[in-house]
Amino acid sequence: MKVNKLLVLLLAICCIIMVGCKKENGNSNGNNNESYPQAPKIVSTQETIYNDGVESWIVVEASFEDESKMYFVLTSPNTAAVVDRHIFYGQDSNEGYIYRGDVVIPSEIKHLGVVYSITETLGSNKFPTFGRSNALRSVVCPNTMTRISAWTFCGCKGLSSVILSESLKEIGEYAFADSGLVSINIPNTVVTIDTYDEVHPYYPLYALSMAFEGCNDLSYATIGSSVTKLFGTFNGCSKLTRVTCLADNPPIISSLSGIPCLPDGLEIIYVSNQSVEAYKTADGWSQYADIIVGI
Secondary structure, three states: OHHHHHHHHHHHHHHHHHHHHHHHHOOOOOOOOOOOOOOOOEEEEEEEEEEOOOOEEEEEEEEEOOOOEEEEEEEEOOEEEEEOOOOOOOOOOOOOOOOOEEEEOOOEEEEOOEEEEEEEEOOOOOOOOOOOOOOEEEEEOOOOOOEEOOOOOOOOOOOOEEEOOOOOOEEOOOOOOOOOOOEEEOOOOOOEEOOOOOOOOOOOOOOOOOOOOOOOOOOEEEEOOOOOEEEOOOOOOOOOOEEEEOOOOOOEEEOOOOOOOOOOOOOEEEEOHHHHHHHHHOOOOHHHHHHEEEO
């Protein structure tokens, strides 16, 4: 009898130790939110230097333990961005790394003994970061990421789920255009959607700014409380029927050359109770006054 009790006690101690180790190691990607899966471990890295005749970039190829690969450009001594491996090849290249399945972006990479924090994704109109991959199903962004640049997930028809960083501040032009998103929660930290990026000179100047244009399966969107401007953001989202806007002050919305910011099929717009009247009378929002309700 005493032996049985001792065995039970030892098993209980082992379970406690295992749970403790799991909690300690389960978020090695740097995220505190348990909803963020753990990124695969990077087992090796190698770098290539790209030059467009004006600037040079160091691009690091990271190989993960699950045999997948991801490419990063070193943007400063301690930060890096996710890129397509062919993004700097020039206008004649039509190849790119095809991301598949469920992709978890790590919060940091270690290369030649230096740790780089992943702060953004970089795309261009010819080479979106995730390569218009129809096989990409879901993406989890690390909480270190503050920016998703233009065209990043453009044309990813199989992409139905994205968990955005809780530190995200900017979403670039056409970032999710023509993707398969079903719903999107834009964090409260996001201030700007659809901005022309003057920091990186290889981005072309776009005539229109529509981050979610053509997302035909998008039915619900939540806009964070810090967003102040929306420019043609949901144009062409024919199935978008519900929008929740958490900003107390109505964001500025623009139709951009006659193309509406919000689709005609909207059935209801949720805002905070104290902001209902402000939305109903604000420029751009007043045309939706009949479907604006408080929460």
